[in-house]
Amino acid sequence: MSPAERRERLAELDPDRLTELTAETETDEDHDPLGELPNADAYDEIRMRLAPNPNGPWHLGNARMPAVIGTYKDRYDGWMLCRFDDTDPETKRPDLDAYGDILDAIEYLGFEPDAVIRASDRLETYYEYARELIELGGAYTCTCSAETFSELKNAGEPCPHRAKDIETVMEEFEAMIAGEYDPGDIVLRVRTDIEHKNPALRDWAAFRMIDTPHPREEAAGYRCWPILDFQSGIDDQLMEISHIIRGIDLQDSARRQRFLYEYFDWEYPEVVHWGHVQIDAYDVKMSTSTIKGLIAEGELDGWDDPRAPTLASLRKRGIQGEAIVSALVELGTSTSDVDLALSAVYAANRELIDDDTDRAFFVRDGVEKPVVNGPDAGTPPVHPDYDERGDRTIPVDGAVVVEPADVPPNGERVWLKGYGCVRHTRDAFEFTGDGIDAVREEDVPVVHWVPADENVPLTLRTMDGPVTGHAEPGLREYAPDDIVQFERVGFARIDAMNDDAVAYFAHP
């Protein structure tokens, strides 16, 4: 039935309802991919946290956390904590540089945490709450091997240690803190429901022994470390977090932590889970450990290699943090997995920088052609949309370099942008003196060029590897970090301006 038919039918059956529908006004809300936070009205202040694991510099996927949480912070005038969840000195060993790198990355994205803490500074606090939990009968020390416990748990059967009295548990837990056990010998478990239908929630481990000292000197003396679910559960309460936003891999985490909150009679924060992000356009898998490995093997030049899907790499290419945030926010917070199109980041970035970016010529792998009978210089505009910024002056000392694909067949003309029309005769470009109508009416192509002598040899580093070529002499006026648009090539960030000039390609 077509909509028109449906309306007709409705008019027969229930004319009042039809009138109501017609009266309902369409609210044209602003485009808002994020939507409102759940139950936001119930809180005086929206308090959120970023909870990075400082095991390496950030890739593009990691940026989603500050992008979304930071955007909500701005929207609700909320509060944002950066808490380093660095409670595994062994298998997810923190990288001491990463703490600072991550804070830099957050700043690059345009946000500032209201507070920064490290879980590894807070072991005594976690111990205190663990003791309290034991007093409440909510935890027990367990000396089952991981395998044994796993089998019992999967069968829904308690292990013998579950029945221990509180005093014994407390003694053994104090001994754990004192470092009197070896790794693997004992854990502290939260007593949940051993017959819970979801096996992932049954009596989960809260503390375990780790011999490897924490890389941070302040925390190197501890041997008894909390598991994320315990540490983060306690901290979220202590920091009065109102909204937790994190990945679907932590969905069961929330369910586990609710048992903790019930023992302490706390109220669990609102929680939003999102799916995984993949990025098109990169050959390198977006994973901290993979990138770390490729750098170690020399496959990548470093964290800022343009081929690496890292924030450092995008930053090096001159892409604004704001563009990354805007593309990531656009993904919303759905629980299904999403692909981020890098072109969305480019589109956002182009929008941000196009107006302010000066134009310049860069000829890739050029061929030299003598120019005869023409003027001494070309004067293309600094920015085609803003006459007031003036023209560049590019000298022509008898010859220019153009890209091979731009050389017209013999006898044909080409317009050297900002200079004039030339005809390819034998092996030279002969100035023709044609007016711009040649371009407008006669389809003469417009190309970029640089002088053969006075130019700037430059390497443009791209995602597909380096490209060598020559830029116009005026490029020397630019300094590292400046962004230019190489006409007909794309935007680029100047990285070094000396004998070996280097720029990083951003996008078309």
Place this chain on the structure above:
RNA sequence: GCUCGGUUGGUGUAGCCCGGCCAAUCAUGCGGGCCUUUCGAGCCUGCGACGUGGGUUCGAAUCCCACACCGAGCACCA
């Protein structure tokens, strides 16, 4: 195996809770046109989607059931 999520154009997203101006929004992408001394910007325009099958209903993207497919958890990782 047990448990928990998800599935709207090439990509992302809105709509789903509370069925009806939804032959489905917006963005990006791609194509065409205009403009332009850039393959950029701008303007105009086009392309393109409700996983499958049943059910409920006057009416289903929306509610119910089944199936398919994708993902996550069941770590002494985060």
